[in-house]
Amino acid sequence: MVTFHILSIFPEMFVGVFQESILKRAQEKGLIKINLVNIRNYATDKHRTTDDYPYGGGPGMIMKVEPIFRAFYDITAKAKTKPHRIFMSPQGKTFNQKKAIELAEKKEIIILCGRYEGIDERIREELIDEEISIGDYVLTGGELPAMVVVDAVSRMIPGVLGDESSKEDDSFYCGLLGYPQYTRPREFQGKKVPDVLLTGNHALIERWRRKEALRRTLLRRPDLLVEADLTEEDYKLLEEIYNEEGI
Numbered sequence: 001m002v003t004f005h006i007l008s009i010f011p012e013m014f015v016g017v018f019q020e021s022i023l024k025r026a027q028e029k030g031l032i033k034i035n036l037v038n039i040r041n042y043a044t045d046k047h048r049t050t051d052d053y054p055y056g057g058g059p060g061m062i063m064k065v066e067p068i069f070r071a072f073y074d075i076t077a078k079a080k081t082k083p084h085r086i087f088m089s090p091q092g093k094t095f096n097q098k099k100a101i102e103l104a105e106k107k108e109i110i111i112l113c114g115r116y117e118g119i120d121e122r123i124r125e126e127l128i129d130e131e132i133s134i135g136d137y138v139l140t141g142g143e144l145p146a147m148v149v150v151d152a153v154s155r156m157i158p159g160v161l162g163d164e165s166s167k168e169d170d171s172f173y174c175g176l177l178g179y180p181q182y183t184r185p186r187e188f189q190g191k192k193v194p195d196v197l198l199t200g201n202h203a204l205i206e207r208w209r210r211k212e213a214l215r216r217t218l219l220r221r222p223d224l225l226v227e228a229d230l231t232e233e234d235y236k237l238l239e240e241i242y243n244e245e246g247i
C-alpha cells in the first residue's frame with residue numbers, strides 16, 4: 001500500500017487522471033491512496049499567496065516557503081510513517097523504471113509540484129529527499145511529471161495490475177524495447193502478419209519476439225542495450241541481427 005501526497009497549486013488537474021481505470025481500481029482495492037493537497041490552503045494571508053517576486057530581481061515568481069513548509073509539516077504529522085519527499089524538478093535525476101520499482105517499496109510519498117519559475121531554495125535544502133525529472137524539456141509545471149511518477153510507481157505495486165498485466169513482459173523485456181505486435185486481420189493493405197506468429201509454436205514465437213526486441217533496441221536505443229542483462233542466447237541473436245542489418 002503506497003500513499004501519495006501530491007502538493008500542487010492546481011490539484012484539480014489530477015482528478016481526471018486518477019479517476020481512470022487502473023489507478024481508480026487500485027484506489028478502490030486499497031492498494032494505493034492519493035491525497036491531493038492544495039498548497040494554497042496553507043497560505044495564511046487573505047489573498048492566500050503562494051508565490052512572490054525573486055530577491056535579486058529577474059523574470060517570473062518564486063514559490064514561497066511558508067505555505068509549503070506548513071503543508072509538509074501537516075502531512076508528516078498525520079502520516080503513519082515518515083514520508084519519502086520528492087520534488088519534481090528539471091534539476092532532478094532522470095526518472096526510469098528502476099526508480100519506479102524502488103519507490104513502489106515506500107509506504108508514504110510526498111510529491112511536490114513546482115510552478116512559476118521554481119521554489120525558494122530553503123524548501124530544497126530542508127524538506128526534499130530527492131529531486132526527480134521526467135526529461136529535458138520545458139514544462140509549465142511539475143503536475144504532469146507527478147502523474148507520470150504515480151502511474152509508473154502504482155503499476156509496480158503488487159495487485160494493481162490485474163492478471164491481464166504485461167508486468168511479466170516488462171520484467172522479461174526489462175531494459176529492452178518492445179517487439180512488434182499484431183492483431184486481426186491477418187492481412188491488411190497487402191501487409192501480412194509474420195508467419196511465425198501463426199504457428200502456435202511458442203518456443204519459436206518467443207525466440208522471434210526476443211530477437212525483434214533486441215533488433216529494435218539495437219537500432220533505436222543502443223544505450224539501453226548496454227544496461228540490459230543479456231543471456232548467451234541473446235548474444236547469438238545479436239550476431240544474427242548484425243549480419244541481417246549489415247552492421
Ligand SMILES: Cc1cccc(C(=O)NCC2(NC(=O)c3cccc4nocc34)CCCC2)c1
Nearest residue numbers: 088089090114115133134138139140141142145
Ligand atoms: C530543461 C529545463 C531547464 C530549465 C527549466 C525547465 C522548466 O521546465 N522549468 C519549469 C518547471 N519545470 C518542471 O517542473 C519540469 C520540467 C521538465 C521535466 C520535469 N520533471 O519534473 C519536473 C519537471 C519548473 C518550475 C515550474 C515548471 C526545464
